[in-house]
Amino acid sequence: MSFDLVLFGGTGDLTWRKLMPALFQAFRHGKLPDGGRILAVARDERSDAEYRAYIRERFADVDEAKQPNDAEFARFAELLHYRRMDLSQPEHYAGLKQWLDERAADTVVLFLATSPHLFPAIVEQLGRAGLNGPHVRVVLEKPLGHDLASAQQINRVVAAAFREEQALRIDHYLGKPAVQNLMALRFGNALFEPLWRRESIASIQITLAESIGVGTRGDFYDRTGALRDMIQNHALQLLTMIAMEPPPANQADAIRDEKLKVLKSLKPFTRDNVSRDVVRGQYKAGTVDGKPVPGYLEESKVPSGSRTETFVALRTEVQNWRWAGVPFYLRTGKRLAARDAQIVVDFRPVPHPIFAGTTRANQLVIKLQPEDGLELHLLAAKGSNTGEMLSPVFLDLDFDKAFASERVGGYERLLLDAIAGRLNLFVRSDEQEQAWRWVEPILDAWNEDNIGPRAYAAGSWGPPAASALIARDGCAWSEEQ
Numbered sequence: 001m002s003f004d005l006v007l008f009g010g011t012g013d014l015t016w017r018k019l020m021p022a023l024f025q026a027f028r029h030g031k032l033p034d035g036g037r038i039l040a041v042a043r044d045e046r047s048d049a050e051y052r053a054y055i056r057e058r059f060a061d062v063d064e065a066k067q068p069n070d071a072e073f074a075r076f077a078e079l080l081h082y083r084r085m086d087l088s089q090p091e092h093y094a095g096l097k098q099w100l101d102e103r104a105a106d107t108v109v110l111f112l113a114t115s116p117h118l119f120p121a122i123v124e125q126l127g128r129a130g131l132n133g134p135h136v137r138v139v140l141e142k143p144l145g146h147d148l149a150s151a152q153q154i155n156r157v158v159a160a161a162f163r164e165e166q167a168l169r170i171d172h173y174l175g176k177p178a179v180q181n182l183m184a185l186r187f188g189n190a191l192f193e194p195l196w197r198r199e200s201i202a203s204i205q206i207t208l209a210e211s212i213g214v215g216t217r218g219d220f221y222d223r224t225g226a227l228r229d230m231i232q233n234h235a236l237q238l239l240t241m242i243a244m245e246p247p248p249a250n251q252a253d254a255i256r257d258e259k260l261k262v263l264k265s266l267k268p269f270t271r272d273n274v275s276r277d278v279v280r281g282q283y284k285a286g287t288v289d290g291k292p293v294p295g296y297l298e299e300s301k302v303p304s305g306s307r308t309e310t311f312v313a314l315r316t317e318v319q320n321w322r323w324a325g326v327p328f329y330l331r332t333g334k335r336l337a338a339r340d341a342q343i344v345v346d347f348r349p350v351p352h353p354i355f356a357g358t359t360r361a362n363q364l365v366i367k368l369q370p371e372d373g374l375e376l377h378l379l380a381a382k383g384s385n386t387g388e389m390l391s392p393v394f395l396d397l398d399f400d401k402a403f404a405s406e407r408v409g410g411y412e413r414l415l416l417d418a419i420a421g422r423l424n425l426f427v428r429s430d431e432q433e434q435a436w437r438w439v440e441p442i443l444d445a446w447n448e449d450n451i452g453p454r455a456y457a458a459g460s461w462g463p464p465a466a467s468a469l470i471a472r473d474g475c476a477w478s479e480e481q
């Protein structure tokens with residue numbers, strides 16, 4: 001199968017930091033289909049050779065394990081082409097179409113790695129230039145909008161030029177191997193399904209913690225905040241995968257239909273319950289990994305007095321028969337104590353304890369990163385004496401170790417899927433809009449409240465109010481248990 005992959009924003013951050021390393025890995029692993037061309041487009045004039053040299057240089061800034069040696073890069077570089085485009089000029093799209101038509105590849109993937117405010121204009125021009133035939137797919141990177149209305153506006157423009165199955169919305173968390181494993185855990189094994197419900201599960205917590213700050217992205221981040229940056233998309237996508245009903249098939253729309261039902265079942269936020277069920281925070285100076293780091297307000301490009309949240313913890317429920325009454329806790333933040341993304345499923349305690357001492361309820365920990373694996377926490381008897389107390393033990397599955405050579409990074413997986421037309425791991429427009437519908441009352445309530453985000457020290461686990469939020473139900477975050 002021949003393909004042409006066009007990267008709009010071909011000299012930008014996303015391209016050289018994430019997409020090129022991922023494409024190179026796919027190439028190195030022999031997974032990139034033969035007969036492919038990768039065309040970078042951007043504003044300035046460069047030859048193919050100059051672009052290849054630019055990318056070669058940029059590779060020095062990515063993970064060492066992902067850097068090509070000279071011979072590998074020489075072979076990879078043969079796929080790379082460059083074209084100057086002014087994205088406001090219709091004739092430049094006509095020129096691109098001609099370049100693509102000359103070869104007539106089986107598949108054309110147009111990846112918009114530009115600033116999202118350009119998406120509507122680019123998509124309109126693609127439609128007008130006829131760059132939307134049935135063999136064309138367009139890939140859109142988040143953030144897609146900053147609220148429901150703007151997301152709907154982008155979706156309307158996209159729908160005018162492309163059919164839904166031609167528009168691939170990326171949530172790079174869905175490309176992570178651990179997240180695909182969630183599907184395998186739930187629907188490839190019979191063991192957990194009978195327990196995967198309110199009768200056996202007491203609560204579920206999803207943590208997406210980062211130890212990094214906002215770095216050089218202060219201006220973008222300040223307009224965005226943690227709720228839009230991580231909860232509306234990554235955390236909610238994880239929640240849908242945990243809570244969804246078994247889909248009738250491992251097929252894109254079958255899965256998306258079930259995910260959408262979960263989003264529609266989420267307990268709605270109202271002005272009254274936001275202050276009770278949502279905690280927002282902003283980091284102050286502190287210590288991370290033994291080094292002093294500045295507070296959010298001291299970061300470059302962050303306006304003084306900003307009230308943007310860098311931390312969110314919230315409590316919600318999935319209001320259906322399977323999950324009624326089970327709290328789902330979501331939490332994310334920058335400059336927290338560790339980089340740690342995990343889902344913790346707390347099971348109910350035994351109904352009638354017969355062993356002396358404290359009995360800990362069983363727990364399943366789904367580790368997304370930095371490790372990728374599963375821990376099942378149980379109680380066991382050591383067998384050392386008759387009156388002994390039970391001891392905690394756990395089964396530990398390390399997927400990085402088990403499947404080391406076959407592991408594929410998130411972007412690599414999503415790019416290969418985009419080229420092959422596998423849509424399972426892309427987000428449908430109605431899911432994305434429903435997620436905005438659900439978070440919007442939180443944004444509205446914050447706009448009206450004068451308290452602003454609560455302070456937390458960089459290197460901590462967020463404001464104490466986040467612990468109080470979960471303690472109210474008699475639960476605790478995993479690091480506090």
Ligand code: BG6
Pocket residue numbers: 210229
């Ligand atoms: C991005 C956010 O979507 O996800 C970033 O915009 C965040 O702020 C990143 O750092 C986290 O991704 P990962 O894969 O490093 O967990």
